[in-house]
Amino acid sequence: MDILVIGGGGREHAIVWALAQSPNAGTIYCAPGNAGIAQVAECVPIAVGEFEQLKDFAVEKKVGLVVVGPDDPLADGIVDVLEEAGLAVFGPRKNAAEIEGSKTFMKDLLHKYQIPTAAYEKFDNFEQALAYLQSQKAPIVIKADGLAAGKGVTVARTMDEAEQALRDIMESKVFGDAGSRVVIEEFLEGQEMSILAFVDGETVKPMSAAQDHKPAFDGDLGPNTGGMGTYSPLPHIPESIIEDAVENIIKPTAKAMVSEGRPFRGVLFAGLMITPEGQVKTIEFNARFGDPETQVVLPRLKTDLLEVFLAAVNGNLADLTLEWRTEAAVCVILASGGYPASYPKGLPISGLDSTDDTSIVFHAGTSTNEEGACVTNGGRVLGVVGLGEDITSARQNAYKRAESITFEGKHYRTDIAAKALK
Template sequence: MKILIIGSGGREHALAWKISQNPSVKKIYCAPGNGGSALEDKCENINILDIDELLAFSKKNQIDLTVVGPEEPLTKGIVDKFKSQGLNIFGPALSGAKLEGSKVYAKDFMKKYGVKTAAYESFKEASSALQYIKNCEYPIVIKADGLAAGKGVVICDNQAMAEETINAFMLEDIFKGSGKDIVIEEFLQGVEASILSITDGETILPFISAKDHKQILDGDKGPNTGGMGVIAPNPYVNEEVMKDFNINVVEPTLRGLKAENMDFKGIIFFGIMITSKGTYLLEYNVRLGDPETQAILSLMKNDLLELIETCLEGNLSSYKLQWKSKSACCVVAASSGYPGIYEKGFPINIEKSLKGKVFIAGAELKNNVLKTTGGRVLSLVSLGDNLEEAKSNAYKELKEVNFENMYYRSDIGVMHS
């Protein structure tokens, strides 16, 4: 089989690594990939980003399956385009991708189908939003409607901060159109969890849970990032939480997918908040998370390609997911200065004795040398018999990875209230 993986991050490197383990895979093209995917068995990077060019490449090279990593091509209708040409592609069509592409649409969908979520109002006009926040109980959460590279959600502690955020999103248009509409919702106090799942439109199979650490500094302080580390499974996601999640989030979501006739064969990622009043849905993503993917695929016993093919055939109801009875800790190493300004072009040294797996995100391979190109440079995943052992292994092994100006959090897996 010939596979095409679209995307360039650590998530796509992890997908290439996992899919390459299937013996029927002969070749994996990563578009555009990165320095890590370039080094994986059976993989070759191709420098194509345009959807129509990717379509032409797939036809010319007789690609058997395309796997879409990031959300942007999904919200631009790549799945619809490929399917209209009779090509196999894994991911939701445009109708399903709207669950991530528009926060307003997603919240209205949750309300319509009874998915448990925070109370909210949506706004198209800055003047009415500014009026509304005068009578809010703080803190509140303000969300840009469209894709904003993980920066479109702000927790506002007071009215002045809320005004500043509304002005930045709606009037200054800092997200180039994505913040023209906004959602203002109640702030939920609790513990966040990431539950990635796969759906064929008839069945939703949740993966093992994870806990993401979004902020740049230890103690969950500082600005948000794309994610500085993950542990899996999430110690707060117990049987009771999963039962609540299934009843109040998964089942009504599935009802909605069916009622709206969404062509959804792909990943549905639930960002949830576990509170004293139960489990609430914060947001949907319609693709694998990063760096959750790196940790979760390291724990997955199943063959990923077989799972994707079962999904595309619509046979998930009889599929059994299996997980290693281990814990995973994934720590992201970033360029110092990220998520602000940082230097790049530094060689990366990874000791051969390393037992964990390094997934590359922001680095390229030049003359057989990996060099930094991005803010989040790589993530290291280590396993252990329990969370403490996985954490200990990860930090021990990080000593065997280095590049100039390397920065990472020292508290991934520590729970901060």
């Protein structure tokens, strides 16, 4: 079966890498792809927002499955467009993708169905939002309602920082229309956890839990990013807490979406907080694979990923049992100098040629220059994944490989997965 994967980041490279291992996978196309994806798939120069061109290409090539990676096209209804053309698509329709596309919708849904989450208020008027904010105490969380490339959330430690974030979102429009509404949310203290799940209506098949590192610098300092690294499994978090999250948050949310006439099909990604009291509360939901969580979860999946995708698309997910490898995975993101603010592009990357059984390098923001050399083309450039029998060995393998890759301005966190070792 020929497959089209839409997207061009580290998440899509991991998806393509996993699909390529299926004996039933034919030609894999990726639009637009990147320099690393081009080594395992045929890259197609169509942007993720060019729905008609993507539809025409998929129809022309008679692909048996389309997999949508990024959030923006899902929120804009690409699945509806492709399905109307008779294509089989893995991903939620527009009305279901709103669980990520609107934080207001997501919070209201959880409140209606009494699914654990932080207390919140929503505003579409700056003065009203500011008045409410000034009645609260720091730390507090300010969120742009819409999609903002993973950067629309500010965890404000002071009221001055909170007010500035609110002005940036609602007055300066730093996130454009995504900031037309805001959610002001109770700050939750504790340990974060990500659980991705394959979902088909009310059927939920959770993946192995992971933990992301959002702040740019060691010690969880600096501005939020799209994610600076992650690891799986989570040996320091009891299995009972993970089961609690699945049974009391993810499954009820899938059921709630069905009740709302928005059945979800695809990957439902729960960003969760484990409070010091051991309660699990929802921070956010995403309507697709996480990035960089995908880079550590899929290498641990023993079950054929294509088989999983097709089961969800055909409504047979309930009949499938997911199998997982016992080995651990740790992903360290190598970022461009300046990220998450402005950064240069087109810088040569060296050290990519070596291969071994203990690491995988997923390309996130790369391209090839006129000479055919691999160069930087994004803020998060590479996801270096170390594999090992436990977190300690996987972490060592990730950092060993990360140190062997060089480009001007490269920076990365040195404390990925350190929490699991305490």
